[in-house]
Amino acid sequence: MFNLSLSSHSLGKYFHNNWFRSTAVRLEKIMRRQVAKQIKTDPIKHERGEVYLVGAGCGDAELLTLKAHRLLQETDVVLYDYLVSPDIVTMIPAHVEKVFVGKKCGSHSMTQAQICQLMSHFALAGKNLVRLKGGDPSIFGRAAEEVAHLTKHSINFAIVPGVTAASGCAAWSGLPLTHRDCAHSVRFVTAHFKNENIEYEWQNYADSNDTLVFYMGMNKITDIAENLIEFGKAASTPIAIIDQGTTAQHRILISDLTQICEDLKSTDLVGPALIMVGEVINQRSEVKSEMLHPHYKVAQRCL
Numbered sequence: 001m002f003n004l005s006l007s008s009h010s011l012g013k014y015f016h017n018n019w020f021r022s023t024a025v026r027l028e029k030i031m032r033r034q035v036a037k038q039i040k041t042d043p044i045k046h047e048r049g050e051v052y053l054v055g056a057g058c059g060d061a062e063l064l065t066l067k068a069h070r071l072l073q074e075t076d077v078v079l080y081d082y083l084v085s086p087d088i089v090t091m092i093p094a095h096v097e098k099v100f101v102g103k104k105c106g107s108h109s110m111t112q113a114q115i116c117q118l119m120s121h122f123a124l125a126g127k128n129l130v131r132l133k134g135g136d137p138s139i140f141g142r143a144a145e146e147v148a149h150l151t152k153h154s155i156n157f158a159i160v161p162g163v164t165a166a167s168g169c170a171a172w173s174g175l176p177l178t179h180r181d182c183a184h185s186v187r188f189v190t191a192h193f194k195n196e197n198i199e200y201e202w203q204n205y206a207d208s209n210d211t212l213v214f215y216m217g218m219n220k221i222t223d224i225a226e227n228l229i230e231f232g233k234a235a236s237t238p239i240a241i242i243d244q245g246t247t248a249q250h251r252i253l254i255s256d257l258t259q260i261c262e263d264l265k266s267t268d269l270v271g272p273a274l275i276m277v278g279e280v281i282n283q284r285s286e287v288k289s290e291m292l293h294p295h296y297k298v299a300q301r302c303l
Contacts, residue, residue, distance in 0.1 A: 029160035049076065049123040055145050055162015056080075057244035060172075061087035062294065063163045068132075071160065072096070076127040079118060083134025083272060085247070097127075111140060113139035116149035123155045136164040140190050141217050151165055164188075166213045169245030169274045173252045182279040183211045191224070192276075206231035211278040216270040219266060225257045228277065233257060238281035243269040250289065253283060254294040 013111050025247075029068055052071050057063030072078065072092050074100075080089060082102030090213040092098055099118070101110045110118070122129045150157045167186055170177050175187045187210045189200075205212055206228050214224060221241070235258040243251045255263045 009024070014129060027196040045249050047126055047131055048155060050121050051119055051129045051138040051155055051157040052129060052160060053131045053133065053141075053146060053157060054086050054160040055141070055164075056064065056084045056132050056134055057163040057245065057246075058083075058165040058168035059085055059250075060168075060292070061085045061091070062292075063168060063246065064088055064091075065160065067163065068160050068162065071130050074128070075130045077122045077129045079115065079129065079161040080132040081134050084132050088132075095219050113289060116146055119146065120149060120153045120155060122149070124153065129196040133162070134165075135168075136162045139164045139166075139188060163276050165215060165245060165272075169242040169250075170213075170247045170276065172250055172287070172289050172292075173240070173242055174285040175240065175242075175276060176280055177211050177213070177284055179280045179283050181282070186211040186213060190213050191215060191220040200227065202227045202231040206233040209279070211276065211280045214277070216272070217275040218269070221275065222261050223276060224277070225260050229257050232248055233277075237277060238279065240276040241269060242274045242276065243271060245272075245274055254284070 052075070052139075053073060055065075056068065069091065073087075075096060077097045077099065078092055079099045081103045082100075084102075089098065093125045101115045101118070102111075102132045119129060119131060131137075131146060132143045133143075135141060138161070143159060145161075147157060153262050166177060166186070176183075178184060184193050187205075187208070189205070189212060191214045212219065214288070216239075217224060228237070232288065233255065239255055239257055241260070241264070242287060243249070243253070251267075251269065253260075254266055254271065
């Protein structure tokens with residue numbers, strides 16, 4: 001292998017002969033063409049950007065992990081969702097390009113396919129990118145679809161977990177997800193399937209003692225309550241709606257399957273909301289979530 005740093009001029013210094021000089025010139029041109037051809041057909045992989053699928057947590061900005069915060073400071077581009085707290089968005093440095101790609105029920109700024117294309121566009125242009133999602137990327141966060149797209153384009157990626165809505169909202173509300181006396185397991189259920197022809201396992205849900213947690217279910221309360229009762233769930237089973245969990249607007253409505261729709265009429269819950277169903281709701285404790293506010297101790301000293 002020849003070293004490209006040996007130019008025709010330097011070779012000529014060692015060989016004071018026209019034949020050697022002309023041969024060196026031809027050899028250098030051949031080598032440069034071969035290198036250019038190799039670069040064109042086999043791009044250097046490190047010139048591509050890297051993608052991080054990052055969970056932003058379920059509302060409160062301080063639930064963001066340290067790793068997620070560090071990546072936000074180091075990246076070139078952030079694509080962020082509707083459920084990402086505005087307080088987290090303000091943590092992103094000014095020099096980082098921020099692109100809102102939020103999807104809200106009934107209003108999508110971009111389709112999933114367009115988001116995937118945008119991710120690969122930046123990465124293939126050499127930009128490092130954080131795909132910032134509410135909650136945890138791997139729990140109803142479409143991470144699998146985005147990972148498949150990145151893999152197809154040979155783009156390196158990593159996934160950073162976040163506090164998912166079930167654990168964050170339940171803890172903030174003083175609700176255990178499991179309990180030794182009445183709930184040995186918990187199920188996370190999406191209230192919206194990609195294919196509306198897919199049927200819910202209502203019989204399975206009704207027969208189980210699991211704590212049921214429905215994501216994105218604000219508009220499905222009636223369906224959830226009526227189907228669980230129809231398939232044999234006790235009408236007195238507790239149900240909780242947690243609205244805007246872990247934020248300053250956090251509220252909770254607790255009822256039972258027969259009464260929840262009527263009780264909901266007298267509230268102004270707006271969502272996003274999480275629905276919990278199960279006897280474990282009767283184990284609720286009276287937590288003081290205001291203690292978690294960053295200015296709580298300062299306010300206490302002022303009393």
